[in-house]
Amino acid sequence: MKMKLATMATVAVMAASPVLADLVFPSMSYRTGPFAAGGIPFADGYADYFTLLNERDGGIGGEKISVPECETAYNTEKGVECYESLKPLNPLVLQPLSTGITYQLIPKASADGIPIHSMGYGRTSAANGKVFEWIFNYPGTYWDAASIMVQHALDQEGGSLEGKTIALLHHNSSYGKEPVRTLEEFGQKYGYELTLLPVDTPGQEQKSQWLQIRRDKPDYVFFWGWGVMNQVAIQEAANVRYPMDHFIGVWWSGAEPDVLPAGAGANGYKSTNFTGVGTDFPVFDDIQKYVVDAGKAAGDGLSLGEVQYNRGLYAAMLAAEAAKTAQEIHGTASITPVMMRDGMEALEMTEEKMASLGFPNFAPEFSVSCADHSGPGIALVQQWDADAKQWNAITDFIKAEREVIQPLIQEDSMAYAAENGIEERCE
Amino acid sequence: MFYREAGDFSATYAQDQQTFPIKFDRYRYYVVLFFAIFVVPFVINDYWANSLLLPFLIYAIAAIGLNILVGYCGQVSLGTGGFMAVGAYSCYKFMTGVDIWWGGELLFRLPEMNIFISVVLGGVMTAAVGVLFGLPSLRIKGFYLAVATLAAQFFLVWLFNRVAWFYNYSASGQISAPEREFFGILITGPSTPAWATYLFCLMFTILSAYIARNLTRGSVGRKWMAIRDMDIAAEIIGVNPLRAKLTAFAVSSFFIGVSGALFFSVYLGAVEVGEAFGIQKSFTVLFMIIIGGLGSIFGSFAGAAFLVLLPVALKVVGVDWLGWPTDIVAHLQLVIVGLMIIVFLIAEPHGIAQLWRVAKEKLRLWPFPH
Numbered sequence: 001m002k003m004k005l006a007t008m009a010t011v012a013v014m015a016a017s018p019v020l021a022d023l024v025f026p027s028m029s030y031r032t033g034p035f036a037a038g039g040i041p042f043a044d045g046y047a048d049y050f051t052l053l054n055e056r057d058g059g060i061g062g063e064k065i066s067v068p069e070c071e072t073a074y075n076t077e078k079g080v081e082c083y084e085s086l087k088p089l090n091p092l093v094l095q096p097l098s099t100g101i102t103y104q105l106i107p108k109a110s111a112d113g114i115p116i117h118s119m120g121y122g123r124t125s126a127a128n129g130k131v132f133e134w135i136f137n138y139p140g141t142y143w144d145a146a147s148i149m150v151q152h153a154l155d156q157e158g159g160s161l162e163g164k165t166i167a168l169l170h171h172n173s174s175y176g177k178e179p180v181r182t183l184e185e186f187g188q189k190y191g192y193e194l195t196l197l198p199v200d201t202p203g204q205e206q207k208s209q210w211l212q213i214r215r216d217k218p219d220y221v222f223f224w225g226w227g228v229m230n231q232v233a234i235q236e237a238a239n240v241r242y243p244m245d246h247f248i249g250v251w252w253s254g255a256e257p258d259v260l261p262a263g264a265g266a267n268g269y270k271s272t273n274f275t276g277v278g279t280d281f282p283v284f285d286d287i288q289k290y291v292v293d294a295g296k297a298a299g300d301g302l303s304l305g306e307v308q309y310n311r312g313l314y315a316a317m318l319a320a321e322a323a324k325t326a327q328e329i330h331g332t333a334s335i336t337p338v339m340m341r342d343g344m345e346a347l348e349m350t351e352e353k354m355a356s357l358g359f360p361n362f363a364p365e366f367s368v369s370c371a372d373h374s375g376p377g378i379a380l381v382q383q384w385d386a387d388a389k390q391w392n393a394i395t396d397f398i399k400a401e402r403e404v405i406q407p408l409i410q411e412d413s414m415a416y417a418a419e420n421g422i423e424e425r426c427e
Numbered sequence: 428m429f430y431r432e433a434g435d436f437s438a439t440y441a442q443d444q445q446t447f448p449i450k451f452d453r454y455r456y457y458v459v460l461f462f463a464i465f466v467v468p469f470v471i472n473d474y475w476a477n478s479l480l481l482p483f484l485i486y487a488i489a490a491i492g493l494n495i496l497v498g499y500c501g502q503v504s505l506g507t508g509g510f511m512a513v514g515a516y517s518c519y520k521f522m523t524g525v526d527i528w529w530g531g532e533l534l535f536r537l538p539e540m541n542i543f544i545s546v547v548l549g550g551v552m553t554a555a556v557g558v559l560f561g562l563p564s565l566r567i568k569g570f571y572l573a574v575a576t577l578a579a580q581f582f583l584v585w586l587f588n589r590v591a592w593f594y595n596y597s598a599s600g601q602i603s604a605p606e607r608e609f610f611g612i613l614i615t616g617p618s619t620p621a622w623a624t625y626l627f628c629l630m631f632t633i634l635s636a637y638i639a640r641n642l643t644r645g646s647v648g649r650k651w652m653a654i655r656d657m658d659i660a661a662e663i664i665g666v667n668p669l670r671a672k673l674t675a676f677a678v679s680s681f682f683i684g685v686s687g688a689l690f691f692s693v694y695l696g697a698v699e700v701g702e703a704f705g706i707q708k709s710f711t712v713l714f715m716i717i718i719g720g721l722g723s724i725f726g727s728f729a730g731a732a733f734l735v736l737l738p739v740a741l742k743v744v745g746v747d748w749l750g751w752p753t754d755i756v757a758h759l760q761l762v763i764v765g766l767m768i769i770v771f772l773i774a775e776p777h778g779i780a781q782l783w784r785v786a787k788e789k790l791r792l793w794p795f796p797h
Binding site (some may be wrong): 032040069076084102107108112173177181198201 | 453474477478482495584586597598599600601603605606617618692695696697698699701702703705739743752753754756757758761
């Protein structure tokens, strides 16, 4: 109740304050620190798409876009500082690109009335829009990723994981601990045994964990790493000659900078992914023409088509589409964060829409609703080809077993609601 | 001209021994206090509170705590981060109601404590843990003690990650502060007013500084300093090293625990032990007291201000005013802060506090230095 009052007060203040000229999409990036390898291309993709919209279309619905950047270094304290310095700019949506910072901001942003889009990261149970009004994590959650990895392992084993062992090598933080609950649940369903191998942040020290893997020889290693931890893990796996096609990473552990340092040893490593890879999409012609060749690229223009770059691009595209939806709903071009939230909740991504934007077959179709903030949870599995130096999709889009995950989401989000005195919406 | 004793007579011992014996100094101190208590809360906003003042006040408490141990008692410690974690996790357990289990059954559950009491109890728990890890200091000294406290750092972080009881079995392994009030005003949680959190932390900072200052110039502090300067000589003149060292560990850990509790509950609201209280934190606080000045309460404040405010100031100048790319500014921050630490260690090994002392001496004679 208290939270509701505070939200209403903030909304009232925001409605009263004069509307700013620009649509503000801040980029909470990290171009420094141990996680920069993933942070830099993502931030570049995010910024480049908005530059493209400004240059080619003159913004969104005639409103120019500004993308103020704030360096978090994946650090919670700096994230808080960034949040406070971005708040007065009336940001339409915040994308912290860090599960830790997202956890930090969920209560704050909910009280201040700023939408958060944690795309495929953050708190999984934020998928329950009835409880988490301001938080979105479409198109998928960590628990979906875990389910998809289990299904892929099932396929590979011919339909049964009975008596198998799976080791979860994970970052020892809220990010890495997120899938534990789901994997335990699936373990009961499919009869595999789960071992947890936490790695302390930032994750360069994995010798003992890999020794344990070499000794125990688990049938599968599922991997929840990020930044420098990915490169180390893949190198260590190559060193202990772990079969790479049984080593599956989450979507944050499968990009070019992660596998390249291990050279040929990384061949066959797998990861889940929910975005297209490479530059064979029409949107890249426009980016080359309006952004890179015009000298306006956020980075050096070399990371185009890389996994994380494309994901940053995708995040920006979803934000822009949500803004367009919000403009249609409210009939005004200069939208506020409150309107933006409505747009995100009514977002519908169809194949035609994505094709018309230059993203054909780039990502799964999904739609967001008041109760469901995460979409269906669909992703594919990709495999690294070290000779050709490229990721190849080896499965179709796989749908997560939501009948198992949904009760877990319900349970976790209701616990949060009870803790914070939130009443359910969407009746 | 300034800071002159002339005309400043003391008629009693109490007057003669006060912290600020010079009238000008005393009034300056009152003005600063007045400004901090009665002016700042009326002009503060969320940005100033959460980005600058709260971290400054909280780190100042931690720096005071560590300064007592390292600066006054001469026992090097690298366990600050771990001790802050003890404060944070105890505060969390006390504010959510401590539950005691035995053989899978809930024996009893303490009621949820008031936030003020939780923070103080966080400090008390940390003092107990600090004494425990201070025991080796009776046998080992210098670098070897530093290594022993380093072990405390890693052990405590591991413990809070490993034992789910400490984070109330939450799925993410994080602890997050629920909404709590102090005299009917929200102090923790997302919708706290900036002035309230600021005043709450300011209260703890002023109390800590007051207690620390008076401890260090009394008999307890003199014993600490005797141990620091030469422990064998101190023992011969009748200082009990066991009591002196363990009280230093207890008092120091108490302040560090309080700062950890505030850091978690009021400032961040949710923490992850590995990230928030890692070895990095121990070094940050150690740098604060080295730059600020070992063995000086003012130095603790100066060092905390230096390391909290400088990065933000550099960011504001670099990114917001000059419009440089964020990564360049972030790297420049590392370069500049690192450079200034080296410059300070070479040019003024006694830290900002010594600069301040020298400046006061100069001002006292100004404008006729001869």
